[in-house]
Amino acid sequence: MAPTYKQRYYTPLEVEQHSSSKDLWVSFLGKVYNLTPLVEKNGGNILLKPILNAGGKDISHWFNTNGTNCEPLPPPPFEKNGHSNSTVEISTSPSSQHSSPTNDNDKTEMTKLHQINNAESLECFAEIDKKSDFDPQIRTHIDGKTGCEVPYTPQGRFIHIPPPYPSASWANDFGTPWWKDESYCIGHLSTKTRKIRIINTLTSQEHTLEVCSEETLEEILNRFYKYNKHAASYTWKYNGTNLTMTKTLEQNGVKDEDEEFYELNFNEEDWLPAIHIYFNDDLTEA
Numbered sequence: 001m002a003p004t005y006k007q008r009y010y011t012p013l014e015v016e017q018h019s020s021s022k023d024l025w026v027s028f029l030g031k032v033y034n035l036t037p038l039v040e041k042n043g044g045n046i047l048l049k050p051i052l053n054a055g056g057k058d059i060s061h062w063f064n065t066n067g068t069n070c071e072p073l074p075p076p077p078f079e080k081n082g083h084s085n086s087t088v089e090i091s092t093s094p095s096s097q098h099s100s101p102t103n104d105n106d107k108t109e110m111t112k113l114h115q116i117n118n119a120e121s122l123e124c125f126a127e128i129d130k131k132s133d134f135d136p137q138i139r140t141h142i143d144g145k146t147g148c149e150v151p152y153t154p155q156g157r158f159i160h161i162p163p164p165y166p167s168a169s170w171a172n173d174f175g176t177p178w179w180k181d182e183s184y185c186i187g188h189l190s191t192k193t194r195k196i197r198i199i200n201t202l203t204s205q206e207h208t209l210e211v212c213s214e215e216t217l218e219e220i221l222n223r224f225y226k227y228n229k230h231a232a233s234y235t236w237k238y239n240g241t242n243l244t245m246t247k248t249l250e251q252n253g254v255k256d257e258d259e260e261f262y263e264l265n266f267n268e269e270d271w272l273p274a275i276h277i278y279f280n281d282d283l284t285e286a
Contacts, residue, residue: 006187007186007187007219007222008187008188008214008215008219009187009188009189009190009212009214009215009219010027010032010186010187010188010189010190010212011190011193011210011211011212012027012058012189012190012193013193013210015027015032015056015057015058015189016056016057017056018034018036018055018056019055019056019057020055021039021052021055022036022039023036024036024039024051024052024055024056025055025056025186026051026054026055026056026057026058026059027057027058027059027060027189028058028059028060028062028063028136028179029060029063029065029134029136030188030189030191031134031185031187031188031189032185032186032187032188032189033178033179033184033185033186034184034186035051035055035178035184037184038051038159038178038184039051039052042159045159047157047158047159047161048158048159049156049158050153050155050156050157050158051158051159053155054155058189061139062138062139062153062155062179063136063137063138063139063179064136064137064138064139064140135180136179136180138151138152138153138161138179139151139152140152143164146164146165150164159178160174160177160178160179188214190212190213190214190215191213191214192212192213192214192256193210193211193212193213194210194211194213194249194256194258195208195209195210195211195268195269195272196208196209196211196220196249196254196272196273196274196275197209197272197273197274197275198224198227198274198275198277199274199275199276199277200228200234200277201276201277201278201279202234202278202279205227207224207227208272209223209224211223211249213248213249213250213256214248215248216245216246216247216248217236217243217244217245217246217247217248217249217252218245218246220249221236221245231277233279233280233281234277234278234279234280235277235278235280236275236276236277236278237275237276237277237278238252238254238273238274238275238276239253241253249273254273254275255273257271
């Protein structure tokens with residue numbers, strides 16, 4: 001069975017796909033929030049309208065941005081008990097049709113280490129978020145009638161924002177406002193996405209994936225499971241260089257050259273880096 005992971009980073013396109021009242025995500029200040037439970041809890045409330053209209057979008061402009069953006073997460077700490085990080089081969093050469101031999105005991109050990117280290121990495125990220133100084137603040141302005149500083153909501157007043165004037169109908173016993181409630185947060189928004197091609201040399205199938213530049217190859221492998229449930233049974237190659245699975249594409253020498261292509265007026269889609277995967281004949285259980 002393909003291993004499951006808690007996704008750390010999301011692309012803007014992934015957020016955009018969740019824009020309905022029954023499945024609503026937003027992003028702001030570098031984080032992604034699933035506000036579906038908030039919508040369900042406050043169904044029928046007119047103050048939901050601005051949030052519903054913002055479904056699938058980035059709403060960082062609703063907030064002060066001075067020092068409130070969250071810090072990017074570090075790569076997952078997969079290394080454990082002195083063991084070196086696991087690696088796979090990557091190459092664009094179609095002539096390399098065979099993966100290097102690997103001892104069965106080594107494969108079993110690597111799988112165990114991978115499962116243990118992934119669980120520890122998730123605990124690590126949870127602690128990092130708890131210790132962060134992330135404290136989003138709604139933008140404010142001076143009300144022209146009262147001269148008081150009040151929330152600035154040109155898109156319309158929304159849930160947990162007080163009315164501009166005293167009102168007996170306003171109840172402030174809701175606790176933590178939703179934009180500060182980390183229980184809605186599901187991950188981080190990628191600061192830079194990139195596309196890669198993954199070519200299966202066994203079946204000649206090719207898939208183009210948009211991935212987050214912050215993701216490690218382990219996380220990219222997890223994205224690829226929806227195309228191939230046995231992806232872990234393949235050796236991944238690029239330019240004949242060993243790829244460390246706990247590092248990002250950039251850290252492994254797979255350069256992101258889209259800015260150079262733009263300057264040269266090249267079509268980026270014609271020059272996507274290609275990673276070839278080679279079947280290892282050790283079929284995993286789907």
